[in-house]
Amino acid sequence: MSQPKLRAAIYARYSSDLQRDASVEDQIRSCTEYAKAQGLEVVATYSDRAISGASLMRSGMQALLRDARSGAFDVLVSEALDRLSRNQADIAHIYQEFCFNGLPIETLSEGLISEIHIGLKGTMNALQLKDIAMKTHRGLKGRALEGKSAGGKAYGYRMKPQLTSSGEVIRGEREIQPEEADVVRRIFANYARGLSPKKIAEALNKERVPAPSGRHWGASTIHGNRQRGTGILNNELYIGRQVWNRLRYVKDPQTGKRISRLNPESEWTITEVPELRIIDPELWEAVRSRQGALKTKGTSTPVWDRRRPKTLFSGLMACGCCGGGFAKISKDSFGCSPARNKGTAVCSNKRTIKQADLEARVLDALANHLMDPDAVQVFCEEYTAERNRLKAAAAGNRKEKEQALARAKRDHQKLVDAIIAGIPADQVKDRMIELDARRQLLERELEHTPAPDTVVFHPSMAEAYRERVSRLIRTLGSAEGMEEAKEALRALVERIVLTPAPEGTGLDLTLEGDLAGLLQLAAGAEGANTKKAPDDRSEAFDISEEIVLVAGAGFEPATFRL
Incomplete structure (x- = not known):
């Protein structure tokens, strides 16, 4: 019976200095051919186009790291280590992530990646990145000294391409754009x-x-x-x-x-x-x-450079007409910023709300409406179903690893028996070392993959939430712990949408609660700096580490119209 193939993921990237979109397709094709030659099954490809390797803030890289944690593949294949990152700290972080998840990294240039590659190649890539930056800066300075554009296009000007006698393009020349001028x-x-x-x-x-x-x-x-x-x-x-x-x-x-x-x-x-x-x-x-x-x-x-003190919900308010932010327009009132800074052509919402009125209405909703028993029941049912689904998936992944570990042990024992039977040890030495490394890797991985259990929420979740929110609101009135209470309450709010009321001159408020924050507080995870009450039941439903993961899996934020 043939063993199942290892699942491979491919990552490709080209940086803006290469300026060739087909480079990604070339890398994926080469990596696919390499994977097939190694007996791997390609199940996913990730790519970033025209993005520097100096940062991990790339959509393809973030998706790769996320799927690596979920066990979507068994090995990563890339053209070279510098395709993953040119930053020494970032490449070390990627390697540590993959080691933690028990996933090897193979590249066409370096082969199976180890700590030696990370140290040497990471240093070389970092030096190369610094060298490129120095040469680029030197070249831009030369263009600036000649009066040419050294990056960016100012309003009022346009680029004026010119050709030399040999037909080469002279870059950096500008001219005045009459309408913008x-x-x-x-x-x-x-x-x-x-x-x-x-x-x-x-x-x-x-x-x-x-x-x-x-x-x-x-x-x-x-x-x-x-x-x-x-x-x-x-x-x-x-x-x-x-x-x-x-x-x-x-x-x-x-x-x-x-x-x-x-x-x-x-x-x-x-x-x-x-x-x-x-x-x-x-x-x-x-x-x-x-x-x-x-x-x-x-x-x-x-x-215009002065900064007013931050209020309890500043930065969380949005205009229901244009989507812009609400900010202080006077000592004690908020108004739509685009309507006042950009005019009625952008937004016509000129209504205002007093800070005291806004905070009172939002705090009342947080304490009495966002976690009423009916809403809690819906949250718990949806959360429990999703969490248990993920637990079941983790159980399947653990079972696969246990089976792979058993196979590695059996195959290793067969080679030992073959040596005892008279086969020269040097003929099977490399295979034995490979199987032993595979065994150790799977054993380490299984140590970090505990057996799944079933998630059940405590029936007093709503009451615990209201008690904790009331405690935080009371803390706002005291000097000790006030800042911590502010941050805890802000963490419960996703957004506050302010829309002109159909009748009258006031504003309707729609409060969107952050589901992850609400569930964490209800479950007793108030934060490391918040003191817990002696009768706190958080151990009965300690799910703080998983809440953010599940709350981001398609759930809408809790919403209440004030």
């Missing part, structure tokens, strides 16, 4: 006359003037940040002066996202390009003068 002059003139960025944006949106982003004008698009040189009013290219390398970008190791940092002025590259001037020096100075006058009294921070 007129808009830039209008913005500068209106601002110098006293109009606010918000009013200017509102007028442009009303006239359907295309914005730099292709969507709508906003006040921040116009005023930007003076120190960083962002925004229409701060772009020195409009007076014929190109400033390059004002900002540098670094990757946050926790989020994988790039953030900007201001470089010292000594590192800026400033080049005069008078042929690209759109704004007269006199108008530019008038704008700068008004910007200086609008700085906050007693501080160097402009009005």
Whole structure:
């Protein structure tokens, strides 16, 4: 009886520097041929196109890591280690994930990946990535010194491709785009006359003037940040002066996202390009003068760069008309930001709500409505069914691994018997080492795959939830533990949608509760910094680790209209 084939997954990626979409298909074809030659069955392919290997924030890579945890395949095949990542820390993280899940990684270039490959190749890839960045930066600086574009296209200009005598394309040349240049002059003139960025944006949106982003004008698009040189009013290219390398970008190791940092002025590259001037020096100075006058009294921070203190539900409110955010418009009121910053052409919802009214209505809903007994019963039935389905799948996966372990032991014993019978040991040595490694790997994996049990929710779940929410609300009134209570309550809210009421001048509120957060609190998992009551029954239904997984498996958030 033939043994079932190992299931293989293929990952392919090409970075933006290669600029060849067919590269992914080439990699998948080569990896497929390799898998078939190794007797593997390809069951899944993952790819990322035109994405740098310096970050793990790629849809294909994230799907690969997620499916690796669920046991969707037995081995990963890729063209080379640098296709998975060029970042040394990221490639080590990927390898650790696959080791934890008992999954080997094989590449066409390096073969079966081990710790040695991770150390040596990871270092080489990281150095190569740094070398590419240095050469790119050097090349861009050369273009900047020549007055050419060194990245990005400013509003008011368009690229002007030119050819050399040999027919090669000269890149980086720009010219003024007349229609956009007129808009830039209008913005500068209106601002110098006293109009606010918000009013200017509102007028442009009303006239359907295309914005730099292709969507709508906003006040921040116009005023930007003076120190960083962002925004229409701060772009020195409009007076014929190109400033390059004002900002540098670094990757946050926790989020994988790039953030900007201001470089010292000594590192800026400033080049005069008078042929690209759109704004007269006199108008530019008038704008700068008004910007200086609008700085906050007693501080160097402009009005638009001030940050108000965070309120209990700030960042969670959304307009029911346009989908934009609700923000503070006065000391104690919230309103739709797009309606006020971009004008009625974007949103006409000008109704407001008092902060005290909003918080009282939301807290009442959290305490008394989002986890009523009927809703809890539905949640528990759906959650229990999904959780038990996943437990059953895990049981099947464990059974397969137990069978594979038994086969590995049997095959190893057969080779031992063959040596005893007189077959030379050197003929079966490699196979014995392979089977022994397979045995150890499966045994380690089974240690981390406990036998499944059935999930049953505690019948007092709704009462426990209400008691804990009431306790958190009471904590808001005391100095000790107030911040922790705020964070715990915010974690229960997915979104608060504010829509104009059909009758009257008020707003209807639709509260969407985060199902994972609600179930965690109901199950007693309030967070590491929250003290539990002595009579807490959380041990009877301790499912905090699995809740997020199941709540994300197609469940809608709990919703209540206030």
